[in-house]
Amino acid sequence: xxxxxxxxxxxxxxxxxxxxxxxxxxxxxxxxxxxxxxxxxxxxxxxxxxxxxxxxxxxxxxxxxxxxxxxxxxxxxxxxxxxxxxxxxxxxxxxxxxxxxxxxxxxxxxxxxxxxxxxxxxxxxxxxxxxxxxxxxxxxxxxxxxxxxxxxxxxxxxxxxxxxxxxxxxxxxxxxxxxxxxxxxxxxxxxxxxxxxxxxxxxxxxxxxxxxxxxxxxxxxxxxxxxxxxxxxxxxxxxxxxxxxxxxxxxxxxxxxxxxxxxxxxxxxxxxxxxxxxxxxxxxxxxxxxxxxxxxxxxxxxxxxxxxxxxxxxxxxxxxxxxxxxxxxxxxxxxxxxxxxxxxxxxxxxxxxxxxxxxxxxxxxxxxxxxxxxxxxxxxxxxxxxxxxxxxxxxxxxxxxxxxxxxxxxxxxxxxxxxxxxxxxxxxxxxxxxxxxxxxxxxxxxxxxxxxxxxxxxxxxxxxxxxxxxxxxxxxxxxxxxxxxxxxxxxxxxxxxxxxxxxxxxxxxxxxxxxxxxxxxxxxxxxxxxxxxxxxxxxxxxxxxxxxxxxxxxxxxxxxxxxxxxxxxxxxxxxxxxxxxxxxxxxxxxxxxxxxxxxxxxxxxxxxxxxxxxxxxxxxxxxxxxxxxxxxxxxxxxxxxx
Amino acid sequence: xxxxxxxxxxxxxxxxxxxxxxxxxxxxxxxxxxxxxxxxxxxxxxxxxxxxxxxxxxxxxxxxxxxxxxxxxxxxxxxxxxxxxxxxxxxxxxxxxxxxxxxxxxxxxxxxxxxxxxxxxxxxxxxxxxxxxxxxxxxxxxxxxxxxxxxxxxxxxxxxxxxxxxxxxxxxxxxxxxxxxxxxxxxxxxxxxxxxxxxxxxxxxxxxxxxxxxxxxxxxxxxxxxxxxxxxxxxxxxxxxxxxxxxxxxxxxxxxxxxxxxxxxxxxxxxxxxxxxxxxxxxxxxxxxxxxxxxxxxxxxxxxxxxxxxxxxxxxxxxxxxxxxxxxxxxxxxxxxxxxxxxxxxxxxxxxxxx
Numbered sequence: 001x002x003x004x005x006x007x008x009x010x011x012x013x014x015x016x017x018x019x020x021x022x023x024x025x026x027x028x029x030x031x032x033x034x035x036x037x038x039x040x041x042x043x044x045x046x047x048x049x050x051x052x053x054x055x056x057x058x059x060x061x062x063x064x065x066x067x068x069x070x071x072x073x074x075x076x077x078x079x080x081x082x083x084x085x086x087x088x089x090x091x092x093x094x095x096x097x098x099x100x101x102x103x104x105x106x107x108x109x110x111x112x113x114x115x116x117x118x119x120x121x122x123x124x125x126x127x128x129x130x131x132x133x134x135x136x137x138x139x140x141x142x143x144x145x146x147x148x149x150x151x152x153x154x155x156x157x158x159x160x161x162x163x164x165x166x167x168x169x170x171x172x173x174x175x176x177x178x179x180x181x182x183x184x185x186x187x188x189x190x191x192x193x194x195x196x197x198x199x200x201x202x203x204x205x206x207x208x209x210x211x212x213x214x215x216x217x218x219x220x221x222x223x224x225x226x227x228x229x230x231x232x233x234x235x236x237x238x239x240x241x242x243x244x245x246x247x248x249x250x251x252x253x254x255x256x257x258x259x260x261x262x263x264x265x266x267x268x269x270x271x272x273x274x275x276x277x278x279x280x281x282x283x284x285x286x287x288x289x290x291x292x293x294x295x296x297x298x299x300x301x302x303x304x305x306x307x308x309x310x311x312x313x314x315x316x317x318x319x320x321x322x323x324x325x326x327x328x329x330x331x332x333x334x335x336x337x338x339x340x341x342x343x344x345x346x347x348x349x350x351x352x353x354x355x356x357x358x359x360x361x362x363x364x365x366x367x368x369x370x371x372x373x374x375x376x377x378x379x380x381x382x383x384x385x386x387x388x389x390x391x392x393x394x395x396x397x398x399x400x401x402x403x404x405x406x407x408x409x410x411x412x413x414x415x416x417x418x419x420x421x422x423x424x425x426x427x428x429x430x431x432x433x434x435x436x437x438x439x440x441x442x443x444x445x446x447x448x449x450x451x452x453x454x455x456x457x458x459x460x461x462x463x464x465x466x467x468x469x470x471x472x473x474x475x476x477x478x479x480x481x482x483x484x485x486x487x488x489x490x491x492x493x494x495x496x497x498x499x500x501x502x503x504x505x506x507x508x509x510x511x512x513x514x515x516x517x518x519x520x521x522x523x524x525x526x527x528x529x530x531x532x533x534x535x536x537x538x539x540x541x542x543x544x545x546x547x548x549x550x551x552x553x554x555x556x557x558x559x560x561x562x563x564x565x566x567x568x569x570x571x572x573x574x575x576x577x578x579x580x581x582x583x584x585x586x587x588x589x590x591x592x593x594x595x596x597x598x599x600x601x602x603x604x605x606x607x608x609x610x611x612x613x614x615x616x617x618x619x620x621x622x623x624x625x626x627x628x629x630x631x632x633x634x635x636x637x638x639x640x641x642x
Numbered sequence: 643x644x645x646x647x648x649x650x651x652x653x654x655x656x657x658x659x660x661x662x663x664x665x666x667x668x669x670x671x672x673x674x675x676x677x678x679x680x681x682x683x684x685x686x687x688x689x690x691x692x693x694x695x696x697x698x699x700x701x702x703x704x705x706x707x708x709x710x711x712x713x714x715x716x717x718x719x720x721x722x723x724x725x726x727x728x729x730x731x732x733x734x735x736x737x738x739x740x741x742x743x744x745x746x747x748x749x750x751x752x753x754x755x756x757x758x759x760x761x762x763x764x765x766x767x768x769x770x771x772x773x774x775x776x777x778x779x780x781x782x783x784x785x786x787x788x789x790x791x792x793x794x795x796x797x798x799x800x801x802x803x804x805x806x807x808x809x810x811x812x813x814x815x816x817x818x819x820x821x822x823x824x825x826x827x828x829x830x831x832x833x834x835x836x837x838x839x840x841x842x843x844x845x846x847x848x849x850x851x852x853x854x855x856x857x858x859x860x861x862x863x864x865x866x867x868x869x870x871x872x873x874x875x876x877x878x879x880x881x882x883x884x885x886x887x888x889x890x891x892x893x894x895x896x897x898x899x900x901x902x903x904x905x906x907x908x909x910x911x912x913x914x915x916x917x918x919x920x921x922x923x924x925x926x927x928x929x930x931x932x933x934x935x936x937x938x939x940x941x942x943x944x945x946x947x948x949x950x951x952x953x954x955x956x957x958x959x960x961x962x963x964x965x966x967x968x969x970x971x972x973x974x975x976x977x978x979x980x981x982x983x984x985x986x987x988x989x990x991x992x993x994x995x996x997x
Contacts, residue, residue, distance in 0.1 A: 231774030234733055234845075235788040235835075236762030245791070249778040 009429045017422040021414035028415035030452040034606070037616055038450035045615020048192055055195075069199040076145045076198045080279070084137035096354030096361030097133055099347075101125065104310075106347035110340050112317030123310040131370035132281060132303040133363035139270055139280030139307055142198070146205035146266045151259065154210045158217025158258070162251075163243070168218060178211035180632045182587035183272050183502075184604050185621040191276045191608075192618075201270065201278030209265040216258030220251035253319060260315040267311055268501030271304055272591070275608060281307065285503055289594050292515060295378035297507035299370045304504045312499045381511035396518045404464050404517065411463075412456035416447055419456060423630075431637030442630045451600065451616075451623045458589060458599035459627060461517060465524035465585040470578055473529050477536025477577070478562060481570075490533070497530030502588045510595050520592020520601075528584035532577045539573020540566050572639060579635035583628065590624055600624045660747065661708035662843055662875040663715075663732070668705045668741030670727050670899075673698030680740040689898040701727040702738070703899040709843075714869055714876045716890030718883060724899035725879045729847050732877065733768055734758055745843065763792050767836040771848040773828045775820040775835075782807065782816040785834045792839070806834040809871075811864070826857035833868070846878045850885065862888050883922060887931055895919055907931045929958040929993050937992060938974040938982030945983060946970040954981055958989060965989050 032038065037045065055061050081087035082094045095103070101124050109117035127136040161168040187204055194200040224247060232246045248255075274282025281304045288297030354360045385392060411419055420443050428436035446455045479486045480494075505523045513519045543566050551565045567574070593601030600620045607617010669680045679685055679698055693699055701724045709715040719725045730736035732743055734750060743750045745765060753761060767788065775784050782803050783790075789799035807816055810830045820828055829849060836844055849865075850858045866889055869876065880886050886893045887907040894904040895918075903915040911931045914920035928936075935954040941947045949970035952961055961984075965972050971985035 225772075225777075227770055227772040227774040228776050229774075230735060231768070231770055231832075231835075232776075232787070232791075234735055234762060234768040234770075235791065235839075236759040236764075237791050238759065241791050245787070246776060250776070252778075 006429055010426065013422060013425045013429065017414070017418065018410065020418045021410050024415045024418060025409070026413055028417070029413050030416050030447070030450070032450060032453060034603070035613070037613070040448070040450055041616040041619050043615070044619050045612070048614050048618060049611075051192055061193075065193050068203075069194045069197075072145075072149075072199040072202050073197070075149070076142065076202055079145050080138065080141040082141075084134060084141050084279075092355075092358075092361040093137075094355075095351055096357075097128060097137075097363045098357075098360035099351035099354030100137065102347040102350030102354075104314075106343050108314040108317070109343050112314065112320070116313055116317045120310050120314055123306040127303045127306050128363045129367055129369050130299050130303050130373060131368045132284070132300060135279075135281045135284060135300070136303055136307060139267070139282070139304075142201065142205070142270045142273075142278055142280050143263065143267045143311070146202050146209060146270065147259075147263050149202065150206050150209045150213050150262055150266060153206075154213025154262065155217050155255065155258075157210075158214040158255075159221055159243070159248075161214060161218035162221025162247075171214065171218075175211045175215055177629075178207065180583050180628045182583075182590050182624050182628060183208060183269060184275075184587070184590045184593075184601060185624050185628075187273070187276045188604060188608060188614075188618055188621055196277040198278060200276045201273035204273055204276065205266050205269040205278075208269045209262045212265050213258055213262045216261060217251075217255050220254030220258065221247055223254075224250050256319040257316075260312065260319055263311050263315050264308065264499045267308055268499075268503075271501040271503050275605070282503065285507070286594075289506060289510065292510065292595075293374075294381050294507060294511035295374035295376075297510070298377040299373050301504040301507045302373065304501060308499050308501065309496070312495075377511075381508075384512065392512045396513050396516070396522075399464070399468070399521075400518055403467070404460065404521070407464060408457065408460040411460050412453055416452050420444075420447065427634045427637075431634050431641065435633055435637040438633055439630050442626045442633075446623050446626050449619050449623050449626075451603065451620055454598070454600050454603060454620065455623050455627055458586075458601065458624070459631075461521050461524070461589045461592070461597060461599060462582060462586045462627075462631070465521040465528075465589060466578065466582045468521070469525045469528050469532055469581045469585060472525070473532030473577065473581060474536055474574060476529070476533045477574075478540055478566070480533055481537035481540025481566070482562075487537070494530045494533055497527070498534070502527045502591060505588070506591065506595055515596035517592075517597050519595045520589050520597030523592060523595075524585040524588040527588045528581045531584055532581045535573055535577035535580060536570065539570035539577070542573070543569040575635070575639035579632065579639060582631050582635060586624070586628055586631065600627070659711060661744070662711040662713070662746060663709040663877060664742075664744040665708075665732070666706050666742040666744075668702055668728070668731060668743065669700065669739045670702040670724075670731050670736060671698050671700050671739045676739045700724075700899045702731060705741070705896075705899075705901050707894055707901065707904055709875055709877060710891075711875055712873045713891045714878055714889055716878045716880060716886040716893045717896060718880055718886040718890075718893050719896035720881055722898075723896040725881075725896050726847060727899075728896070729768075729845050729877060729879050733762070733766065733845055735768075763788060764839060765841055766843040766845060767839055767841040768845040768847065769829070769832045769836045769849045771851050773820070773825075773832045773852075775828060775831055777820055780817050780819055781812065781823070781831050784820065784831055785838050788835060788839050802838060803834075806838050809837065810834045810868070824857070825853050826861060829853065829861060830864070833864075837868075837872070837874075841874070843875045843877065846876060848879050848881065851881065858885070865889055883926060887926060895922065908933060908936070912936050927959075927993075929962065929989070932958050932992075934958060934961055934972075934974045934984055935976065935981060937984045937988050939984070939988070941971075941983050945985070947973070947983065949973055949983065951975045951980075952984075958992065962989050962993070 055066070077085075080093075083100050084093055086092055087094045101121055104124060105117045105121050108120045124136070127133060157167075157171070161171050186207060187200075190204050190207075191200045194203055228250065229242060229246055232242050237245070270278055270280055271282040271285065274280065274286050281300055284300035285297060285304065288294070288300060420440075423443060424436050424440050427439040431439075446452055476490065480490050502523070505526050506519070509519045509523045509526070513522060547565055547569065548561060551561050556564065589597060590599070590601030590604065593599065593603070593605045600623050603613070603620035604617050604624070607614045607620065671677075671679050673693075674697055676698055679692070679696060679700065684692060684696060685700075685704065687695065689700060689703075703724075705728060707715070717725045717728060727736055731738040731741075732750070734753075738751055741751065745761065748761075750758070750761060776787065779787070782800060785803040785806055786794075786796075786799040789802060790796075794802075804816065807813065810833050812827065812830050812834060815823065815827065815831075820831065823831070829852075832849070846865075850861045853861060862885060865876075865878075868874075869889075878886075878889060890907065892904060892906055893910060895902045895910070897918055903910060903919050905913075907926075908931055910919060911923045911926055911928055914923055933955050934952055937958060938954065949968055949972045950964070951973045952964065952975065954974050954976035961972070965984060966986045966989065968986070971983040971988075973983055974981045
């Protein structure tokens with residue numbers, strides 16, 4: 001009964017909104033020309049300028065920010081000088097490319113198996129052949145440095161949060177916030193305090209990946225089988241003994257899985273952090289996006305994908321090797337040791353070779369297929385855009401004219417108070433009075449920031465992308481959730497999709513749709529579909545078999561089972577997937593500022609390059625955060641209320 | 643088993659040597675301000691009344707009993723009766739709200755964390771329903787764990803672990819991992835681990851409830867054998883009355899957190915204190931539990947009173963064959979005096995359930 005009423009209320013709100021929007025079309029939309037500042041954004045810009053001016057004077061910088069920056073810079077540079085940049089007086093890094101390949105091969109072989117090691121080697125060589133060796137090494141060095149630092153802080157904090165309810169309670173809001181914070185938002189503020197460069201990039205990456213390490217470690221500790229722990233206590237173990245002898249060994253596999261996730265998060269961020277001066281593969285990607293050279297973007301993008309597969313396969317293989325505690329025979333152990341010993345010796349020999357033979361130290365320039373790859377991809381893109389015009393541009397125009405434009409008119413070209421009231425009313429209907437009040441506050445702040453119109457442009461794109469993501473994602477999710485075969489077919493794509501940095505998706509989309517609003521939306525869809533499919537299919541699969549058997553015996557058709565049993569039972573998972581999908585989409589839509597999506601993301605990027613718009617860029621970043629929290633609260637409330 | 647059970651007297655009191663475990667007025671109340679319930683008029687309320695009135699749940703309410711040295715004391719109750727909470731209070735895995743727990747005269751409930759660890763390491767140990775084995779350790783290192791945390795050297799603790807491995811019938815499994823073993827074998831590891839420190843008291847929390855019926859029977863025999871060989875004091879939790887009767891010297895029946903009746907299996911079957919207990923023990927074959935004392939009756943005119951003599955503490959099942967083969971009623975003797983006679987008809991009537 002209540003549900004029935006709710007949907008009527010929503011329709012009512014929508015109709016009134018449309019009516020008001022028609023009447024006051026174009027009034028009080030708070031539009032602001034891109035190059036204009038408001039009094040507020042100007043003053044934020046002044047504050048930023050004065051912070052920058054104080055770098056050598058203020059105590060906060062001299063005793064806090066600058067030492068941290070120096071320490072992190074030093075740490076990253078040590079790793080870079082080992083594998084990537086010339087060390088000291090030498091013209092080559094400590095270890096040349098051949099040595100690096102050997103070390104990676106040995107490390108992967110020692111922690112998992114030969115096949116994974118071979119895959120890792122071929123991926124590395126492919127990066128070299130793409131002419132990306134130096135960038136690849138920089139990306140690896142940055143990722144390694146960030147991951148080591150993240151784990152250094154993340155695992156102890158995670159263990160602590162796993163053991164203490166109080167610590168978890170204190171950390172949870174930060175972890176939640178980090179999860180909904182679009183990556184683009186904290187680049188500029190960090191660069192303000194730590195300068196553009198590796199330190200800012202590393203810290204930003206840590207901000208992004210530490211919460212993942214903390215969350216998974218705490219989860220691993222908390223979800224252990226409690227029975228051995230109780231037994232250990234009953235035998236008089238001290239808390240320390242219980243932790244080191246019982247809890248950590250039992251949680252080890254899960255924690256290694258957390259390392260895998262941390263590595264993948266760090267990699268995807270290191271690529272984006274090219275925007276604030278991170279060395280590595282992000283740089284050629286950004287360069288290619290700026291000059292709209294799809295082929296060149298593909299070359300760098302392939303290298304990113306290869307590194308992602310390399311890191312994911314090798315770390316997840318290491319996690320899998322931890323599965324089960326079944327012992328090997330002593331003969332097997334012996335043989336394994338000998339093999340690993342020999343491999344280790346070979347790796348050491350390779351390192352020495354890479355230090356003495358120039359062609360093994362510096363990637364030979366003659367092995368370079370970048371131009372060919374660029375030509376082929378440009379060719380293919382051209383062929384697709386000319387021959388499949390009807391699908392690409394047709395689809396783009398259809399969505400733009402029939403979905404995007406009407407929603408944009410409603411949100412961004414109605415008077416601000418009409419849109420604001422409508423959103424608050426919707427929040428009230430689906431989330432209750434408290435969520436409505438929160439939404440009022442957050443949206444009012446956006447209005448005060450002076451970037452309301454831009455925020456509504458971004459919100460429009462987020463909503464459209466989410467609508468499309470959900471309609472595709474739910475359908476795929478039902479399919480994967482119901483069919484083992486579908487799961488087997490789609491699983492590799494879903495896994496790969498989740499590990500790739502959002503940035504690289506922009507490249508093919510740019511090729512297909514050119515620099516438009518729709519490119520950002522399409523990228524957002526492609527990026528967030530995997531997570532939606534995963535959550536929805538898990539929800540479908542979690543529906544008890546008995547329920548489905550009962551419905552089948554009662555004579556339901558497949559369609560009835562889906563619509564009357566599985567979907568209602570998986571409603572919570574679907575709402576959760578919507579929430580996650582929206583957050584993912586928002587993160588990508590703002591990055592789409594690069595390829596012509598406009599909105600807040602464009603202002604953030606512009607603020608990074610134009611000093612007089614820096615304040616506006618910072619404010620835009622904050623507005624993205626406000627928008628993200630608003631979306632998240634409303635979506636979560638709707639999930640909670642079912 | 644004619645004389646196997648060391649009868650420890652009736653009720654909660656013991657006459658002779660001091661008890662190994664003694665529990666006095668033990669309470670565990672969950673909810674707001676739990677201490678205020680204990681000793682207040684509310685303490686007399688039933689569980690549901692208490693929850694309705696105060697929002698508190700008494701998982702264990704005012705439990706007292708004594709366990710004699712070497713006795714197997716069974717706490718028996720259905721799920722939710724508070725027996726698991728009770729045994730966790732005894733070992734302070736759950737902190738009791740009120741009451742005293744004496745182990746060899748020392749009040750465990752007042753032990754400092756340090757002293758509590760010492761007690762756990764040396765004086766008592768526990769066996770769990772779900773075994774609680776460490777999956778990442780071999781059998782031998784699981785068994786040696788309590789010795790290891792006590793600081794014993796590796797060779798020493800492995801030597802001791804090997805002794806216990808032989809004792810519980812795990813020969814040849816020392817280097818297996820728990821997940822390679824069947825449930826029954828895993829619980830043998832659990833038992834071995836508990837015995838490794840040679841504790842005075844063994845607490846067993848539904849140790850066999852997770853096992854298949856056939857394995858369960860084997861393990862019950864095993865615990866009886868170990869008890870006979872080692873003579874450890876045991877507090878044994880179960881929800882299975884036939885198991886309780888099999889292994890227990892005395893049984894405490896719990897309901898809604900309180901002890902309803904404590905007694906030997908014979909006492910419970912012969913004189914259930916209320917309908918609840920009577921209902922419980924109804925399915926127990928009386929002839930398996932009761933002794934001839936229960937059947938002995940004064941001779942009626944016409945009875946032969948020169949039949950063979952049998953001791954009063956023989957269980958009826960064990961005496962049945964002799965009685966049925968004799969044509970005269972047997973005379974039941976206790977302390978040299980004749981308590982009465984038992985005829986084959988009396989035995990048949992009891993077995994067929996008419997009596």
